[in-house]
Amino acid sequence: MSSALVIIIATLAIALFLGVRARRGRTMSLEQWSVGGRGFGTIFVFLLMAGEIYTTFTFLGGSGWAYGKGAPAFYILSYGAIAYIISYFLLPVVWRYAKEHRLVSQADFFVSKYESESLGILVSLVSVVAMIPYLVLQLKGLGIIVSETSYGTVSASAAIWISSVALVVYVVISGVHGSAWTAVLKDVMILAVAIALGVYLPIHHYGSFQGMFEAIERARPGFLTLPATGMSTTWFISTVALTALGFYMWPHTFGSAYTARNENVFRKNAVVMPLYQLVLLFVFFTGFAAILTVPGLEGSQADLALLKVSKQSFAPWIVGTVGAAGVLTALVPGSMLLVSACTILSKNVYAKLSPSASDHTVERLAKGLVPVVAILSVFFALRGGETLVMLLLMGYNFVTQLFPALVLSLGRTPFATRQGAFAGILAGEATVAWLTITGATMATLFPQWPEIVRDLNVGIVAMVVNVVVLTLVTLATRARARSAIEAVPAAER
Amino acid sequence: MRAHRWLALLPVIGMLGGVPFANRVEPYVLGLPFLLFWIVLWVVITSVVMGVVYALDRATLRALEDEVATVHSRIDSARAADRATREPRV
Numbered sequence: 001m002s003s004a005l006v007i008i009i010a011t012l013a014i015a016l017f018l019g020v021r022a023r024r025g026r027t028m029s030l031e032q033w034s035v036g037g038r039g040f041g042t043i044f045v046f047l048l049m050a051g052e053i054y055t056t057f058t059f060l061g062g063s064g065w066a067y068g069k070g071a072p073a074f075y076i077l078s079y080g081a082i083a084y085i086i087s088y089f090l091l092p093v094v095w096r097y098a099k100e101h102r103l104v105s106q107a108d109f110f111v112s113k114y115e116s117e118s119l120g121i122l123v124s125l126v127s128v129v130a131m132i133p134y135l136v137l138q139l140k141g142l143g144i145i146v147s148e149t150s151y152g153t154v155s156a157s158a159a160i161w162i163s164s165v166a167l168v169v170y171v172v173i174s175g176v177h178g179s180a181w182t183a184v185l186k187d188v189m190i191l192a193v194a195i196a197l198g199v200y201l202p203i204h205h206y207g208s209f210q211g212m213f214e215a216i217e218r219a220r221p222g223f224l225t226l227p228a229t230g231m232s233t234t235w236f237i238s239t240v241a242l243t244a245l246g247f248y249m250w251p252h253t254f255g256s257a258y259t260a261r262n263e264n265v266f267r268k269n270a271v272v273m274p275l276y277q278l279v280l281l282f283v284f285f286t287g288f289a290a291i292l293t294v295p296g297l298e299g300s301q302a303d304l305a306l307l308k309v310s311k312q313s314f315a316p317w318i319v320g321t322v323g324a325a326g327v328l329t330a331l332v333p334g335s336m337l338l339v340s341a342c343t344i345l346s347k348n349v350y351a352k353l354s355p356s357a358s359d360h361t362v363e364r365l366a367k368g369l370v371p372v373v374a375i376l377s378v379f380f381a382l383r384g385g386e387t388l389v390m391l392l393l394m395g396y397n398f399v400t401q402l403f404p405a406l407v408l409s410l411g412r413t414p415f416a417t418r419q420g421a422f423a424g425i426l427a428g429e430a431t432v433a434w435l436t437i438t439g440a441t442m443a444t445l446f447p448q449w450p451e452i453v454r455d456l457n458v459g460i461v462a463m464v465v466n467v468v469v470l471t472l473v474t475l476a477t478r479a480r481a482r483s484a485i486e487a488v489p490a491a492e493r
Numbered sequence: 494m495r496a497h498r499w500l501a502l503l504p505v506i507g508m509l510g511g512v513p514f515a516n517r518v519e520p521y522v523l524g525l526p527f528l529l530f531w532i533v534l535w536v537v538i539t540s541v542v543m544g545v546v547y548a549l550d551r552a553t554l555r556a557l558e559d560e561v562a563t564v565h566s567r568i569d570s571a572r573a574a575d576r577a578t579r580e581p582r583v
Contacts, residue, residue: 071516071526071528071529074528074529074532077532077533077536078508078509078532078535078536080536081504081508081535081536081539082504082505082508082509082539084539084543085501085504085505085539085543088501088543088546088547089498089501208524209523209524209525210521210524210525213518213521213524213525213526214521217518217526224518224526224528224529225516225517225518225526225528226512226516226528233512233513233516236509236512237509237512240509241509267543267547267550268547270543270547271540271543271544271547272540273540274536274537274539274540274543275536275537275540277536278533278536278537281529281533284529
């Protein structure tokens with residue numbers, strides 16, 4: 001057995017141990033299992049939310065984009081900062097309301113604010129549909145990481161099976177407490193690995209950071225700036241804006257906001273998170289360093305840039321450490337996705353459809369669903385091809401469509417009516433599905449318009465449809481309610 | 494009183510609004526091509542600005558609490574005075 005494999009297996013074992021041990025001394029009610037009894041302090045919430053930044057997508061995709069696309073990759077660094085600014089104002093309000101009404105999932109929030117069970121079911125289904133491809137992508141990434149860093153001794157599918165079993169075990173036993181504890185291990189490892197690679201590789205291969213960028217600019221002029229068309233500055237700004245809005249709309253991120261002990265946790269996080277995010281810079285550096293060191297990775301192969309350049313530059317035990325850190329970047333978000341998806345399916349779908357179900361049944365169903373959802377995801381991860389990327393893109397756009405109805409519900413009485421919120425979300429999601437399936441872009445929709453419009457992120461169309469439908473239906477239902485009241489003779493009023 | 498919260502818009506405008514002008518390789522700053530430096534700079538400023546907003550938020554809250562406390566103590570002393578005047582003289 002190679003030293004790389006030993007390190008990967010040891011890390012997985014430690015993660016499993018920490019995850020299971022996290023349960024100690026607690027009875028796992030649904031509230032404990034899914035939102036940690038709302039007792040997490042700044043550091044745990046910070047780590048859970050940081051779990052969202054460093055997923056396999058950012059680890060492999062961030063370096064892959066820097067390698068394959070260049071400057072457009074910088075959007076990954078920008079949207080987080082904007083999202084944290086939004087979180088400063090949004091999350092304390094959400095948290096306060098959630099605590100007062102003892103909410104455990106994102107759908108609960110919509111149900112409670114709009115007093116509409118059917119809206120809750122709609123939101124639940126939308127978010128589960130969005131989360132599954134995200135989970136599948138984590139598992140696929142994990143498979144790639146392990147098979148690469150074990151030098152092929154463990155196949156991708158074996159890696160996916162083994163780590164899914166570990167994931168299910170600690171999620172069922174410890175719920176979100178397990179995620180928080182493995183997040184500690186993950187963040188220590190990812191910080192060490194990202195900084196080590198991002199500092200060492202450019203200096204080792206090019207002498208300095210500037211030396212590396214100058215070499216890239218000579219080899220590929222224009223690679224380090226946004227192009228005039230396509231992924232242009234308009235694309236950049238619109239994509240950052242949309243992604244920042246969608247950031248906290250993922251049910252598991254929204255759910256991690258419920259875990260906080262008090263609302264200042266989010267305010268402090270909004271100050272620290274942007275800096276913490278700068279670690280992504282080193283992930284980019286690694287991708288850039290790979291451009292001239294391991295050239296020729298085309299298309300989706302670009303995602304292997306970080307692993308290939310590590311294998312070429314380091315001894316197996318370092319490669320193993322990179323792989324182990326990569327495995328954790330899949331496990332932590334994976335566990336949060338599992339907890340959220342299963343809580344939602346059980347509490348917001350099943351329990352609503354059969355109201356006689358006891359709390360105990362709902363809780364047992366939530367945990368019972370964990371292996372089911374995991375096996376389904378493993379199946380997709382092993383079989384799914386390119387459609388998966390499409391589903392993930394659709395997933396991100398799906399959850400972003402929840403933003404208008406959520407924000408407009410924050411006031412004491414929601415601006416939107418429940419019919420307005422329902423119709424807006426439905427219209428937005430339908431538009432997203434249609435855009436994704438037809439592969440439409442602003443350029444294909446509005447070919448005559450100037451470049452500045454044609455390069456906009458097409459998600460804006462869905463957002464506009466959503467907001468317009470929400471507003472129109474809200475105004476219509478309000479007007480109807482008003483005329484219904486006026487129709488009643490004054491004496492009876 | 495919450496006017497300082499508008500500060501939070503600054504990084505959004507700076508980072509995104511500046512991208513069309515900062516979209517260039519030279520000059521290199523701290524070894525980074527200019528566009529990347531620009532984004533990194535604004536990420537750092539985001540953190541600073543949010544730190545300032547947080548500090549001002551807390552200061553505002555403290556001032557409010559102090560005010561409430563003063564009002565309460567005034568009410569208490571007024572009540573005590575009131576009670577004293579009503580007390581039957583022996």
